[in-house]
Amino acid sequence: MKYRTMANVGKNLSLLGFGCMRLPVIDGADAHIDEAKAIQMIRDGIDCGINYIDTAYMYHGGNSEVVVGKALKDGYREKVWLADKLAAWYAKEPEDLDTIFEEQLRRLDDDYIDLYLIHNIDEANWKRVLRLGVIDFVKQLKEDGKIGHYGFSFHGSSAAFFKEVLDYTDWEFCQIQFNYMDTHIQAGLEGLLYAGEKGIPVVVMEPLKGGKLIDELPPTVQAYFDQLGSTRSPVDWALSWVADFPEVMTILSGMNTPQQLVENIDILSVSEPNSMSDEELQILENAAAEYNKLIRYGCTKCQYCMPCAVGINIPTIIDYLNQYSQYAGSEKIVNDFKMFIQPTRKVPSTCVQCGKCEDACPQHLKIMTAMSESAAIFEQGENNAR
Ligand SMILES: NC(=O)c1ccc[n+]([C@@H]2O[C@H](COP(=O)([O-])OP(=O)(O)OC[C@H]3O[C@@H](n4cnc5c(N)ncnc54)[C@H](OP(=O)(O)O)[C@@H]3O)[C@@H](O)[C@H]2O)c1
Structure with missing residues (x-):
């Protein structure tokens, strides 16, 4: 040692x-x-x-x-x-x-x-x-x-x-x-x-x-x-x-x-x-750059999308979605996400698709689509009514 x-x-x-x-x-x-x-x-x-x-x-x-x-x-x-x-x-x-x-x-x-x-x-x-x-x-x-x-x-x-x-x-x-x-x-x-x-x-x-x-x-x-x-x-x-x-x-x-x-x-x-x-x-x-090419949404966490009208932590959820597409150990990401979301935080399926976040996003990200994708990946088998 x-x-x-x-x-x-x-x-x-x-x-x-x-x-x-x-x-x-x-x-x-x-x-x-x-x-x-x-x-x-x-x-x-x-x-x-x-x-x-x-x-x-x-x-x-x-x-x-x-x-x-x-x-x-x-x-x-x-x-x-x-x-x-x-x-x-x-x-x-x-x-x-x-x-x-x-x-x-x-x-x-x-x-x-x-x-x-x-x-x-x-x-x-x-x-x-x-x-x-x-x-x-x-x-x-x-x-x-x-x-x-x-x-x-x-x-x-x-x-x-x-x-x-x-x-x-x-x-x-x-x-x-x-x-x-x-x-x-x-x-x-x-x-x-x-x-x-x-x-x-x-x-x-x-x-x-x-x-x-x-x-x-x-x-x-x-x-x-x-x-x-x-x-x-x-x-x-x-x-x-x-x-x-x-x-x-x-x-x-x-x-x-x-x-x-x-x-x-x-x-x-x-x-x-x-x-x-x-x-x-x-x-x-080079390996890190290659991993980064697998990022799905180029979110810079500038927070312009926040606060979300229904209280979703948009940048963090996009971060989990990006990690999900980057790393093959995606089951770990789903588990991490569940731990993050557990206490009282809002799951992505509570998005009401109002679009205010997209209007504010300087990267012009399709945030509403990202929320739908996140819900499909991370909330399988979950009670989405939280
Ligand atoms: N202070 C804080 O806020 C905070 C936050 C995070 C961590 N920590 C501390 O820091 C420690 C280290 O963080 P970490 O646990 O995330 O460390 P890590 O080394 O990044 O990840 C540990 C995981 O890597 C895998 N692993 C480790 N060695 C391996 C090997 N030789 N071959 C294959 N897989 C291997 C295992 O995954 P599998 O389970 O898939 O086998 C293991 O659970 C924690 O245990 C904790 O004590 C502190």
Whole structure:
């Protein structure tokens, strides 16, 4: 296993971190973790040198923390940095933050979290974080000796907003979504480099875009990877590309089979920063461009179409539709969509075809058609009356 130094605190972290959001489950039920298998995999990973374990309050319906706690018994806790995340959106009042934190410790059966992140900062959550004083709360936890270091995970809409959050306080680390397809969304490459300039260690999530970059590749994308006679697998291409950035400290992958664990350990046991050749980097750039040709609607997320008259989140639904046509693992996209739409959000079939969005769209996209297509793809078997 390769290690990189978290320079600001002088610790070595494994280049591969174990993301505990996609642990093996029984009967496809997300909350029903296959405990024996998951515990064995986490311990095997640690035995092979992984020392960064990432969980969160909400993963697997709260059971990820419980299983991680169990996996870290029998001497494993001392071998790792345990990262957990505060889901501030469950808090209505500042006092609720402490209730959540104490519940996390109870689930983990622990009294200390090494790396504590404010979870999922986006524009809406950021307002809540500021209103509830969440940053002061995590700093106080550090002063009280309950956590080691504080950071945040980011899913906001732009590098500019990422920089604003990063500059707001003296964060000790951060976590961003980053892979060779996501260089220009969320924090993106610009955000990664900015954090690097500031000396803030970056943990990467979704290096395989949740697995979408390795399911059956479109033939035109595969053709690029077949160039140079390279023997790299799609996983190797994707992980090595992320590891090539010296600004990246740890790469989290959610692994749910022992084979995935072994493969990812093997890849990140040899990856060095700045080691990919220009030809290899070009191949990945070409592959990304090829994937992007499969985008169905050229939405720039300018939001001119919003607000929708009936409350549909048009840009996000178009994004799912585009991903559906880009990635062969389309079942994953349907599942992601269902998770996104679940709480109280409006499904595309509630579109009343008023056309106001199309009038406003500077790209002249056929948004009403996109809503009908999305409904047909994503709402099969659903109760569309929500
Ligand atoms: N803070 C946040 O807001 C946030 C958000 C997302 C993730 N995270 C954290 O970051 C971690 C990493 O993100 P991620 O789980 O999306 O990572 P990822 O590595 O992009 O995707 C994981 C998925 O990729 C597939 N996979 C992994 N290794 C493979 C291999 N060797 N061969 C074939 N398939 C492989 C598996 O898909 P299949 O299931 O299809 O086998 C697995 O479920 C998460 O587990 C979580 O801890 C945090």
